[in-house]
Amino acid sequence: MIRGWDTMTLEMIYIGGTILVVLLVLGALLALILYLYQLHKIRQLLAKKFRRKKRRRMQKKQHRILMSRKKRYLRWFVFLSVISGAGFAGTLFLSNYQGTHLTTADGSVISKAHFYLLDLENQLQQVSEQTIEKEKFESNIRILTSNIASVGLKQASKVNTTEGQAILNRYYTSLKELGINGSAQVGSFYDNPDLLQDYLTDTKKVSQNEQAVMSFYKIDKSHFKESK
Numbered sequence: 001m002i003r004g005w006d007t008m009t010l011e012m013i014y015i016g017g018t019i020l021v022v023l024l025v026l027g028a029l030l031a032l033i034l035y036l037y038q039l040h041k042i043r044q045l046l047a048k049k050f051r052r053k054k055r056r057r058m059q060k061k062q063h064r065i066l067m068s069r070k071k072r073y074l075r076w077f078v079f080l081s082v083i084s085g086a087g088f089a090g091t092l093f094l095s096n097y098q099g100t101h102l103t104t105a106d107g108s109v110i111s112k113a114h115f116y117l118l119d120l121e122n123q124l125q126q127v128s129e130q131t132i133e134k135e136k137f138e139s140n141i142r143i144l145t146s147n148i149a150s151v152g153l154k155q156a157s158k159v160n161t162t163e164g165q166a167i168l169n170r171y172y173t174s175l176k177e178l179g180i181n182g183s184a185q186v187g188s189f190y191d192n193p194d195l196l197q198d199y200l201t202d203t204k205k206v207s208q209n210e211q212a213v214m215s216f217y218k219i220d221k222s223h224f225k226e227s228k
């Protein structure tokens with residue numbers, strides 16, 4: 001089965017990461033404001049001139065305190081800015097990852113549909129070569145077309161990119177139509193070679209849509225694992 005990411009898990013991480021970045025940015029802004037406030041107080045303090053030594057000593061002491069606070073707030077501002085920048089980059093990466101990688105649900109549907117299509121083509125090929133009995137063939141086709149129509153009801157996850165959603169939904173729609181049309185014509189395939197060939201052609205078109213999905217999401221066919 002194709003491994004994908006769990007929608008709920010990454011959504012929670014994305015939301016949590018976004019909230020954390022916002023808090024870090026607010027913290028950095030607060031540190032900057034406090035730094036500028038200390039700088040303002042230092043300038044005010046240095047602007048004052050005292051004649052008495054005691055007042056000058058107090059001025060120097062207060063200056064050291066303000067300088068210490070200024071440095072501390074500057075360090076916090078730099079630290080929080082770096083962390084929030086890294087967090088912002090992380091959320092952007094996660095957002096892009098969500099949009100260009102399959103969810104677990106989509107991956108599961110594509111895996112199932114892949115093997116349903118292989119089985120369907122195999123059954124149709126056996127009829128074309130007259131190597132399967134009609135009753136057995138029709139029974140198998142009913143099950144396969146029902147399964148194909150069922151997986152074709154899936155809709156692409158909204159967290160995918162617009163292009164990704166369009167490719168997936170085109171594939172799902174073609175699966176649904178293939179399954180419904182096959183179910184409606186089960187009794188006619190065995191004795192109607194032209195109808196059989198037309199349906200085989202439709203099956204190939206669905207396979208092309210599958211290939212478009214695999215190409216867009218960079219899926220290797222070796223990743224398909226059939227679960228019995």
